[in-house]
Amino acid sequence: MKTILLGPNGQLGSDIFCKNLREGEPLSIKPVDRSIVDLTDLDATSRFLQGADFKCLINCSSYHKTDEVEQNPELAFKINAHLVRKLSEICLKKNARFVHVSTDYVFGGQQKRQPLTELDAKAPINIYGASKSMGEDFAMRSGADVLVLRVASLFGVAGASGKGGNFVETMIRVGKEKGKLSVVADQFMSPTATADVAGVIIQMLRFGVPSGIWNIVNSNSATWYEFAQRIIERAGICASVMPISSAEFPTPAKRPPYSVLDNAKITAAIGPMRPWQDALDAYLIAKGHRAN
Numbered sequence: 233m234k235t236i237l238l239g240p241n242g243q244l245g246s247d248i249f250c251k252n253l254r255e256g257e258p259l260s261i262k263p264v265d266r267s268i269v270d271l272t273d274l275d276a277t278s279r280f281l282q283g284a285d286f287k288c289l290i291n292c293s294s295y296h297k298t299d300e301v302e303q304n305p306e307l308a309f310k311i312n313a314h315l316v317r318k319l320s321e322i323c324l325k326k327n328a329r330f331v332h333v334s335t336d337y338v339f340g341g342q343q344k345r346q347p348l349t350e351l352d353a354k355a356p357i358n359i360y361g362a363s364k365s366m367g368e369d370f371a372m373r374s375g376a377d378v379l380v381l382r383v384a385s386l387f388g389v390a391g392a393s394g395k396g397g398n399f400v401e402t403m404i405r406v407g408k409e410k411g412k413l414s415v416v417a418d419q420f421m422s423p424t425a426t427a428d429v430a431g432v433i434i435q436m437l438r439f440g441v442p443s444g445i446w447n448i449v450n451s452n453s454a455t456w457y458e459f460a461q462r463i464i465e466r467a468g469i470c471a472s473v474m475p476i477s478s479a480e481f482p483t484p485a486k487r488p489p490y491s492v493l494d495n496a497k498i499t500a501a502i503g504p505m506r507p508w509q510d511a512l513d514a515y516l517i518a519k520g521h522r523a524n
């Protein structure tokens with residue numbers, strides 16, 4: 233399937249590209265990075281895509297520096313929402329499948345404290361979440377063959393280019409430098425390896441799963457404190473990890489107190505996703521933080 237991949241150098245995009253190569257290229261991927269088209273230029277992006285030959289478009293691009301976004305809502309809605317509307321319209325015209333990557337941050341304001349399914353009503357509590365939520369809506373209402381994939385708390389070997397690293401690397405660096413960490417223990421989420429999301433995306437496209445919203449996260453949940461504890465322990469770093477409350481760590485953007493995603497739908501479609509603890513071990517080995 234001729235596929236265009238937007239955001240190919242990012243944490244998730246680079247894993248999709250590499251995994252596809254390792255699997256013998258089930259998707260014929262053309263990576264389209266910023267040097268080819270700047271996605272903030274919606275007209276140039278449209279022209280480029282309208283002239284391109286593809287049957288599938290995977291969008292891993294995003295403006296997702298959550299705190300910075302609070303000061304730049306215009307750019308956030310441009311990339312995370314209006315660009316997505318354009319992309320889905322082009323896919324509709326070209327009869328191409330559109331895979332759009334979204335986030336657990338479309339949640340946060342809901343009352344529910346049980347894993348959130350694809351059917352639960354969204355309730356974003358920051359501008360990043362609101363912009364991604366609007367992007368989802370544009371895509372879902374476009375009439376195109378759309379897969380909206382909600383991922384969460386990503387860690388991948390490339391590190392998020394948009395964020396300058398990822399949580400695992402930050403914990404390891406600060407743990408080594410300071411010997412102690414204070415991490416919020418009242419936000420529950422689904423830590424997820426981009427390597428695993430990449431594999432699932434390729435399988436979804438091969439199996440031709442039906443269009444719609446899909447939660448794509450590793451199994452099990454954690455607070456950021458529990459996640460940090462596990463990282464420090466499994467990377468063999470001599471550092472203490474202290475639990476703190478969100479009130480003790482104020483940030484410009486509010487974070488969801490609960491955004492754990494239920495992955496039962498993808499499990500039923502293509503099989504279970506491994507626990508994040510196993511995915512973390514694999515990541516630490518791949519990055520040379522653990523010998524085995």
Ligand SMILES: NC(=O)c1ccc[n+]([C@@H]2O[C@H](COP(=O)([O-])OP(=O)(O)OC[C@H]3O[C@@H](n4cnc5c(N)ncnc54)[C@H](OP(=O)(O)O)[C@@H]3O)[C@@H](O)[C@H]2O)c1
Nearest residue numbers: 239241242243244266271272293294335385386392393394
């Ligand atoms: N990271 C997380 O913890 C997390 C959590 C939930 C959901 N998500 C979602 O998962 C997806 C992938 O995240 P990620 O961590 O892989 O992100 P990432 O590493 O920051 O990658 C984003 C990609 O988008 C590209 N991009 C951004 N603005 C662009 C522009 N104006 N023109 C062209 N390319 C542009 C970046 O290009 P450059 O490399 O040139 O900057 C980069 O390749 C995103 O949709 C994000 O919202 C991420």
